Amino acid sequence: MVKRRTVLWGGVATAGALVIGWGALPPRQRLRTGQPLPTAGGQAALNGWLKIGADNSVTVMMAKAEMGQGTHTGLAAILAEELDADWPQLRLEMAPIDDIYNNLATVVDGLHFHPDNDGSIKAVAGWLTAKTMREVGVMMTGGSSSIKDLWLPMREAGASARAMLVRAAAAQWNVQAAECTVQAGVVEHAAGQRASFGELAALAAQQPLPGKVVLKEAAQFRLIGKPLTRIEARSKLDGTAVFGIDANPPGLLHAAVVMCPTRGGKLLRMDAAAAEKLPGVKKVLAVDALNGGTGAVAVIADTPWHARKAAATVTVEWDHGPAAALSSAAVYEQLAQALDQAKGFGYHQSGDAPAAMQGAARTITADYRAPYLAHAALEPINCTVQFKDGAATVWTSTQVPDLARAAAAKVLGIAEDKVEVRQLLLGGGFGRRLEVDYVAQAAAIARAADGAPVQTLWTREQDTQHDFYRPACMARFKAGFDASGKLVAWDNLSVGQAIVPQVLGRIFGLPGAGPDKTTSEGAFDQPYEWPHARIAHEIVALPLPVGFWRSVGHSHQAFFKESFMDEAAAAAGQDPVAFRAGLLQKHPRHLQVLQKAAELAGWGQPLAADASGAKRARGIALHQSFGSIVAQVAEVSVAADSKAIRVHRVVCVIDCGAAINPNLITQQMESAVVFGLTAALHGEITVDKGQVQQANFHDYPLLRMADCPRTEVHIVPSAEPPEGVGEPGVPPIAPAVANAVFALTGQRLRSLPLRLA
Template identity: 85%
Template sequence: MVKRRTVLLGGAATAGALVIGWGVMPPRQRLHPSDPLPQTRGQAALNGWVKVGADNTVTVMMAKSEMGQGAHTGLAAILAEELDADWAQVRLEMTPIDDIYNNLATVVDGLPFHPDNDGSMKAVAGWLTAKTMREVGVMMTGGSSSIKDLWLPMREAGAHARAMLIRAAAAQWGVQATECTANAGWVEHTAGQRATFGELAAMAAQQPMPGKVTLKEPAQFKLIGKPLTRIEAPSKLDGTAVFGIDANPPGLLHASLVMCPTRGGKVARFDAAAAQKLPGVKHVLEVAPYHGGTGGVAVIADTPWHAKKAAAAVTVEWDHGPAATLSSETVMARLAQALDQAKGFGYHSAGDVDAAMQGAATTITADYRAPYLAHAALEPINCTVQFKDGAATVWTSTQVPGLARRAAAKALGIDDEKVTVHQLLLGGGFGRRLEADYVAQAAAIAKVAGGAPVQTLWSREQDTQHDFYRPACLARSKAGFDAQGQLVAWHNISVGQAIVPQVLVRTFGLAGAGPDKTTSEGAFDQPYEWPHARIAHEIVDLPLPVGFWRSVGHSHQAFFKESFVDEAAAAAKQDPVAFRAALLQKHLRHLKVLQKAAELADWGKPLAPGAAGEKRARGVALHQSFGSIVAQVAEVSVGADKAIRVHRVVCVVDCGAAINPNLIAQQMESGVVFGLTAALYGEITLKDGQVQQSNFHDVPLLRMADCPQVETHIIDSAEPPEGVGEPGVPPIAPAVANALFALTGQRLRALPLKLA
């Protein structure tokens, strides 16, 4: 243990001791921002996370973006629980940009360690990473981390504020604070005196910050664990909710673009003469390919229609860039060649897999494939910027407000502090709004507007064809069995692009180095007790930009892994559930999830024919991602036209403490629908460097009439909460593929799933 006195020595010893001392201390406090929170009349800020008004409203400061996942409701409930507020008095306000709101959990979880690794190296790396991200990280909503990241900070903020309110009441009444309690927005004394939080707020703000506070035990929870209604639901129902596309500051102008059809291309030269003659046109300008985006020409006009018509009238000669000759065929050929030669970076190994394979009585091998995918959020890319008097205001839907501010500032040539970002609701994010290309682009366009605010809005086609795509990926799996049919060896190698190095370059200008966990997550970080195993990934560089897509590497690696587990079960002539259970004897939480899903789905019992007399079959998949364990059993049929129909999905999840069962069920259902859309239809193809898909007619979504019945069961748990926004996605594709094998005997090893 490092004593405080060691940092009092002089010279080099002092510097070394300071570094050691910094290393062993926990991340710095996350209660108080660098600058006081903005307060309206009658409000009192008790810390960086909560303000109490004289009208007895409790305003929870929200550092995470709301994109339909319910983070605002869950996080507000956590703080309100420890504050002992009444749910009806809770309001929300987006936080300013400050380091106390940096996301620590996502980056720590991104370290390439196996979940079963409990060694000192993992502990030290996680500790130091959290400390570093507290100081130089980013505000971010992603990685299914909102609740996990703020579980303790929000609880501590609520508990500290409660203690200050109680102290204020005790001082006002001349009693001991230990004689007072908080309950449903009131502070009460044992003798019967009562005061609302609002009556005590101003005095509470003057109280010294309490030292260590005692957090509630789960048995004391009144809000956590309850199916509270979503806090933003009324505004979405009555139309008052404001999304990025709804920004409408006075004097708003509108910008439309024509962008290079080749992803990553730019303008060689353009002629705007015809466009400038059209009604309502204010400006026509070239726009550079910001932050890994694509260049183009923008038209600013008085209405969206005028801007769109004028943009179509611009004549452009393009510099198509390095992706000009890229096609889906060349991509897959390049990946196939890499797979044949790959050794890859080993993310997980156990025993001696080569010797075990050589000694195996039988082996099986299979290759799997997944395509590029677009995010296809319902709200297309947009951003509104006003640049006036050397300062800027940005209205946008973003998952990274700090990076959005930085991107706008850089595009405008001003300091970050001169940019104000208004975070609005997101009409879907799925990782696309982790990028800042569209913010920089909108800022550059607004720079020429003479101080007027300008909304830059992409068409649906531009959104689809200028995305940062989920990487295409190939994988080869091999399993070895002994003479009794028991699995003795497991080998997996995958090839594809890496996301993190690209993000580091386009966002921070940093050259990425070291392994990228997202390339192999879902393959190496799983609970199966393979006696001998090696799991690796080989990075293949290609000119198409890739980005984070809902569940990231898990989205395709789960399909590869769980499909091949089923192949191994079939080769061993074992039931798929029993085969998995045998590999989970030391992982009781996972085993419980698997067995519960099988029980609820009536696994092993005959399925009655459907209403039209079609035959049905079940398939199972188990997968761990973002800290949560999910098992899904899909009930599937095939029509005479070979159309695949999923009728029922039983979904069991262990996500640690269930903050709000409604939110968890909604996210599991959402994950199933999102994952089924990708499994049955999702594919981005390229020809001459250009994306061939454009709109929902050729990037279809799962229709309501085709949605299965989804039954979610949440395992009761005393563990800390884990992610729920993404873990419902990965298991559904392999569960459906495994059901199709049981039904038809065809083993589908490529996404999207199509029967021969």
């Protein structure tokens, strides 16, 4: 008998007391959509997450974007587990826009509470935030939240559908439902009757949704925890996978854009006479700066080549806007001034840091810096829109389909229910496709196409130079030690732009208010048991637009924090692993991850020189982000002539709670190491006269295959609920490399990208 856990999702059980008021109730059910799911070919919808066909196929309604992270495979496995479906039965279909698919987890996690905080204020705030997001939230893929957000809804959907199938079989056979069992897509009765899901689907859909569902115990999982093959792998191998850039509706036209070279600028005037005379050109038009984007001229033509050729002949005059005088030097000067003058908003305080610092026998201090970064996804920005007969269809790769729909509807002046969004695979996202500027721009262009569908496609240069960048940031640290070398005080102030207020402004037209957790995440929300600590951030206003970038604030704050942690260890005369371990005595999960990474990497054992005679050293970093704990050890050498840093080996240990699919976790850790190393060794966006200086991969390079390290991933077994995986592997790699460089050369690298003098 499979043991299951009962979940009441229709209300709350109370012991002799009546709970009154909306605020006391849990978030409303996430099983029924507002409108019935569309069905075809003998399908029956059993709830908002799955349809079963007469051919015995099980179609999972997918509410999250697939951009290489394996979300579709992981979520399908969770639902199939509780449904007791056979894995080959499963199919995927992108979910319609509906409130049951809103992302609750990301916004709840965005509340600026320390992970160790288990107080009632945090609990109530999270409860009310989840309830609110269920009603007025956003369908979003981001924040490494897909599995975490849908862990229970997908299980409940599978379990409730399973119960309906069993009831249908019991009614058909005139037996008790408790006498029936389910395995691999078949319902059976002890007397010998058996029926496939497909045979029972129509009758099952007529059964009422059960008031409670019973979930499996972890020991009975057949699919969860197994290295299942990615569900979209075959289509990517045989070329049938359809990404945003592959949209090709009948009669497709193509648009090329010329955008103001200064980010945020707009068009003053243009002369399109020459372009309009060229072959294949249908129309030339001006496009406003929409949703935080940049003003542009667009050329619609028969082919991408005709459009691009004609766009190059348009003469334009620009209003370069408030960023026209901006330079990288000015950015860092302003950040440095803020670092000297500001006190910042305090995100975490323990004890009395100023007094402890004043009474310390010894103190050390250091400043760190990180640059702007572009997303540089391999699929450049694109969107295809058809506006015809007062309705629109949008084909795009997006992380926010409902916001994309709203942006298109606003530009076209129609109701949102007149816009159909067809979500396609993403050739990388990393947070860039949380924005809707490109959707609004494409809709504005399609409005002028007389009913024909138009694909707007940016060049690589436009993608790089018209991004919403990872913020530049600076941080100042100070540590105090007593006479025996024990750390007694920790002070950290960082300065930089805030992302959330900008996003609220350009997408919703709302003013940002209150602290933005993303500015200080990775600094204040860490497990270290500092006796006295103060961690703060000061928001600095700058004209270059910023956005969510893979691992967001953790991406640079981890570099700052873990590098200075090594500095503190050196000042205390302790081994970096032992020093960290001493500050984790009340955090056994973190301590286990740290020690396992050190063990697997051979920490403390001598390293032989490589074939060229170059010496090697190891560096370590530990970081918690998106609910997961990751430690990485980097094995590094430095070229004697060029001083180039080479990373040969990375040992990565992760505790992400329950491992839904070990293959996907390993792939994401390997991906994160390469992504993080690209940023650590090469990534830097610079600005001169308001214009981004980098354009393509020749001056904004990716890590090459030949330079990728051997990456060894170890997943810590856990019975805890699943946490984030897509982003947590990025933050530790830069400090691990920097700490290895110090161990090898004695030189502290406090600025990204990492370069030796």
